[in-house]
Amino acid sequence: MIKKFIFLGLLWSFSVQAQDTIQVKMDSQKVYDKVLLYSVVGSNQKYVGYASLENELFKIAVPENSETGMYRLHFDANNSYFDLLYNHESVSVTFDPSDPEATAVFQESEENQLYQSYLNQINNQQFKVDSIQYANFTLDTISTVSYTHLTLPTNREV
Numbered sequence: 309m310i311k312k313f314i315f316l317g318l319l320w321s322f323s324v325q326a327q328d329t330i331q332v333k334m335d336s337q338k339v340y341d342k343v344l345l346y347s348v349v350g351s352n353q354k355y356v357g358y359a360s361l362e363n364e365l366f367k368i369a370v371p372e373n374s375e376t377g378m379y380r381l382h383f384d385a386n387n388s389y390f391d392l393l394y395n396h397e398s399v400s401v402t403f404d405p406s407d408p409e410a411t412a413v414f415q416e417s418e419e420n421q422l423y424q425s426y427l428n429q430i431n432n433q434q435f436k437v438d439s440i441q442y443a444n445f446t447l448d449t450i451s452t453v454s455y456t457h458l459t460l461p462t463n464r465e466v
Contacts, residue, residue, distance in 0.1 A: 328374075330392070331400040331416075332359075332366040332381060340405065343368065344382040348391065353380060370394065393419045 332343055343366040346353040356374065359366040374394065381390045383405055390408040392399060399420060404411040409427055414420040 327372060328370045328394075328396060328398045330368045330370060330379070330381075330394070331398070332368075332383075333364060333400075333402040334366075334383070335402060335404045335411070336406065338405070340383050342366070342383075345370075346380045346382065347375065348378040348380050393417070393423055395419050 330345060334340060340361065342358055342360050344358045345356040345368045347356050356370065356379070357368050359368040374396075376395045377393070379392055379394045381392065383389070388405060388408075390401075390403060390412065392401065392414075395417075398416055399414065400416040401412055401414050401420065403413070409431070412424050414424060
């Protein structure tokens, strides 16, 4: 009978150790006390779990029946969040909460490293497009302002 309990205890300890975790470290002067984890499907969020700060880290155990996909970490009362991918593997990330997308570094999870690289490239391209639009808008504004003192004749012969 004791052997059965020992065997069950060993099985339980292996299953607990095999459970995936999302480990978050925030590089910030501000101290956050908890992080909430949501599964994101379309425009809906489903609560998965939370973690409190422990040794400068947040460790959230992901339930075994969790689906792969996009997950969202909420870490501020002002609705600040950070998105990541979950694919039945542990994830470890460090970021600055004031600009999580630009500062995120994934220590584990190849999918998230690739996703973060993609986001950085897209953000750089978007910045270039926005800069061109801003420059064009500024030139149009200058041109319009420069020629406002001119009056055009109202009666023209065709």
